Amino acid sequence: MPAGSSAATSPMNFPRPLATVDVVILTLGARGLRVLLVQRPGGGDEPFPKAWALPGGFVDVQKDADLQACALRKLHEKTAVRSTYLEQVGSWGARARDPRGWSITCVYFALLPQSALHIGKGGNAADVGWFDVEPDGTVPTAGPLAFDHERLLTAAWQRIQSKVEYTSLPAFLLSEPFTLPQLQQAYELVLGRELDRSAFRRRALSMPGFLREAGVLRTGAPRAPMGYELIDRQQPMVFPRAFEPRTTRD
Amino acid sequence: MPAGSSAATSPMNFPRPLATVDVVILTLGARGLRVLLVQRPGGGDEPFPKAWALPGGFVDVQKDADLQACALRKLHEKTAVRSTYLEQVGSWGARARDPRGWSITCVYFALLPQSALHIGKGGNAADVGWFDVEPDGTVPTAGPLAFDHERLLTAAWQRIQSKVEYTSLPAFLLSEPFTLPQLQQAYELVLGRELDRSAFRRRALSMPGFLREAGVLRTGAPRAPMGYELIDRQQPMVFPRAFEPRTTRD
DNA sequence: ATAATAGTGTCTTTTAGACAATATGTA
């Protein structure tokens, strides 16, 4: 009867899984979302040499107070960005996902405005790059990703895709102040489809606690648009309805 | 500049966090959701002696192929339930959440129909109990929970509360076949408010891929109601609209 | 003035909430 109660005797001596944090860092490109990937070192006994991978690494029990701090550290090492929207996607742990042994990775995604893009501030800029994410959540131009990072990226992508339908998530991809047409374009780029202007404005402006006017902006557009700021940069707004009633087909 | 690149030299020798899995096992009681808690052992050097806690424990790199398998093992040890809806809530990891050191816990919740309730099949039934979850996601009758389990339970509760508004999650709390009034009651118990019959039926019956008729049931009700089965027991259905437009106040 | 982009008004459609009405089984 090995079930017993629990390993109360000396859990500290049990073999422990490896613990890592990976961050899906996303920003807005001309054709949609772009993801930051890092190239793994080529020499030594490192697994997946030269393959592109999500930025991340082992939890440092000295440096990191908690998982979120660890994710922020990874983010800052690659982008020099300190403050941004960060959301935990989930954790993947399995015996076989890392050749070095049973490992758990905790995955976050970060949404960055284009203005904050200073790659390589952390040092090695050569092995870092931005890649277009395809409509299915993959990155074919980067080749096969290291470990199970393809799966992790796709999971983050799907989380975002579904939340864009009923939250204000894309607002975190813009620098403030932004205009409503800019916000709508962010939605459309992430969704991969166009939205109706009038309905979009009504939805955004009628949501209490979402936007605050910040004066007219001179973007160079023929008519100067109103600028807006987020009232709450910590949490996306949740709309009671999705954009379009899900149809079974088509 | 201690940022450097990463600890590539010998990560295998790095101190590793503890890795555990905790499961919020929920079922339907007369007054709402009930959660299964276990009482921690009293003697020895175990932290939080005699306190109630979520069932869980260390990942066993020998037994567990992956995190989900680990969660299912915990579930089975306490309830003898094999198949059920299991969803990952998220992970909490911090230096201070366990007195024994930096630890990560991966939290799942499981929804069980009342029919499957056979506590203590795993051996020690004495230290296991069901507790009513209050409308704020706490369990005052169990006293202060061990570790940060209060926070974990509340997080699982909040996840469920929000998903009930726009998914078919409560269906997993029923044994099949069930009736529409039973399903509505499950919703009402979780939500803590009443729903309109007519609207509820329309919503449920008009969702494609949700329910399949399973013949009239003789529940003892004056009029025998139709029984239904889930078409997909793996994934809840997602409705395009929440039950009630979120109001700012009231 | 013209063009281009920002912003508004209005009609239709959809669907949820409210609630009355009907159906069907038990006592």
Add this chain to the structure above:
DNA sequence: TACATATTGTCTAAAAGACACTATTAT
């Protein structure tokens, strides 16, 4: 028959999609 529960029908209200219309500014 009386009653309780299941199920349906109908009206109303709220909000999104569609799309035409107006406003503002650069050229």
